[in-house]
Amino acid sequence: MRVPFVGIDSEYAALTDSCMARLRAVIDSRTFVLGEQTRELEAAMTGITGSRHAVACSSGSDALFLALQACGIGRGDSVLVPAFSFFATAGAVERAGADPIFVDIDEETFNAGADRFASTIEKEFAVDGGLHVHRRLGSRLKGLVVVHLYGRAVGMADVAELASGHGLAVIEDAAQAIGARTDAGPVGGAGLAGCFSYYPTKNLGGAGDGGAVTTSDDELAASLRRLRAHGADGGAYEHRECGINARMGELQAAVLNAKVPHLEEWTRKRVEIAARYRSLLETAAGAGLDLPADSPEGFHVFHQFVVRLAAERRDAVQAAMAERGVDTRVFYPLPLHLQPCFARLGYSEGDLPASEAAAREVLALPIYPSLTPEAVEHVCASLRECLGA
Template identity: 40%
Template sequence: MKVPMLDLTEQYQSLKGEINSSLEEVMSGARFILGDNVKKLEKDVAEYSNANHGIGVANGSDALHISLLGCGVEPGDEVIAPAFTFFATAGAIARIGAVPVFVDIDPKTFNIDPAKIEEAVTEKTKAIIPVHLYGQMADMEPIAEIAKKHNLAIVEDAAQAIGAEYKGKKVGELGTTATYSFFPTKNLGAYGDAGMIITDDEEVGEKMRVIRVHGSKPKYYHHVLGYNSRLDELQAAVLNVKFPHLNEWNKKRRENAAYYTKLLHEKLGDKVTTPYVEEHNYHIFHQYTIRVDKRDELQAFLKENGVATMIYYPKPLHLQPVFAELGYKEGDLPETEKACAEVISLPMFPELKKEQQEYVVEMIEKFYKEQ
């Protein structure tokens, strides 16, 4: 049996007529930048997130970068972030000329450990980026308290977490801004690059809208140095068709995750560590990530037997060559480094079949029986 990490074909086939019709409408109307589709998506995603403003941008990486600029981060400032995340989190900080300050994670949830944040705050700290990794929100209340105490902005990196909740609150409700990625593999994916920023802050929201269009307001009058980072109409049209299905897709992911966990506990017991979900969280399982011994050998075995897997992430950001000048060394963030050596993500998408999951677990069981 072949089990892909992700299969978007079935989703497309189920929405093909509606998607193609929406794309044809955009082509016929011949308005391709910041038109009605973008406005609708911005409004709908903001309302979904219980926020007042949605700002569509070119991708999730730009969403982070523009958010930090909107929050007033400048060259030389420090921004606290986890090192167990995709590069874009820290890349957005560094491109401003600010300094990423990496802290360790909670080994259970893989999210930033609030207990480590306070000790990392200095006079230069301007913001915190909690990453809601794999679809589970970070522990936001203590993070919000630290931010309030030290007058820091919070930019929630929710690239993997649209639809997730924390103690009944949506992404963005406890942050200054929150950023979404609509990369095709995400729970809500476009057919190319796309992203969005949400915020309740009128001033920050307006600043970010100006930044995304070369810093101009009105057109051709430039008061700040901005970027060309706009969500285009074609991607927004696709996302508008998909968006009403997001909650159902997230529900199916949760059902698939529960089935994986049941099977793994039954077949492998304590040989694998299944995802830990905080009781107060609504985890939307962008990834289903387990901890295992002999991770690399398991991945190779699964590949040989037709099962695709991914490692998010094999090398922590504080040990990446591009950040060598920051002076971090192996052992500085032990939980992060341990996770990088043990995590493996199994196939996860709403259309995943039970028999596919059963085969994945069967192959994992077979690997450990042969050890």
């Protein structure tokens, strides 16, 4: 039996009519950028996140960049970023001209929460005239990016308290966690700005790139709308801010709108599959396999189901799974503080041990709404066999 890592065929099979009708309507309207479909998608995102505004844009990476820019983060600033995430989380900070300051993750959840951010501030920043200044780089601490990695929400109440005590902007990277809830409400609605990706394999994925920023701050929303269209105010060709072209296409928004009504059901299926994995793999947990830590109901939308294996076995197990027809992935094999493009920041191996260990040990199993019970059993049987459990 073959179990591919990604399975979006059935999503589209279920959508053909509604999706095609929307695409046809866009073509008939001759409005291809930032039109009715984009506005409908933005309204749906305010519903999902409980935010007052949603600003659709070109990708999750640009959503992060726009959010940082709208928060006034740029040259001379530093931003706390978990060291274990997709590259874009830190890439956006660098692109905004600021210094990403890497924070180690919690071993159990793969996430960085308030305690990790607080200990990095204490260790790496000196207080100077009421400002937190990075000891090595000299930049002023201005914000932090919370990443809800793999779809597991970070507790946001403590993060909000920490941030307000230090005057920091909180940006949520919710690219993998649409629909998840935190102790302070839905992800994307708990910080100053929430960033989402509609990359095709995401829980709500389009037919190409797309993203959104959510916020309940009216001024920030207005700034985000300007910045995604070169910073122009209306159609006057006057640019007080220097933005980028990060507009969303109507065809993309149409596909996403066709999918939105299915998101809750698809999320429920992911959660069910995760529970099934857990029960079928429990017996292997003693044989060198760690299952994802428990989380309160609704906190995890299982964009990924990631297990942990001893570093020296991980790659061999992955190869053996492939021989049995099971496609798995490593998200992510190199933590961000060790990426060559961030060498100027002065990190070395050993600095952030939990992130480095995760990079050596994680393995993501296939998880998507159309994954059949037989496929789940095959994945689990193969993994148990590969581990000799």
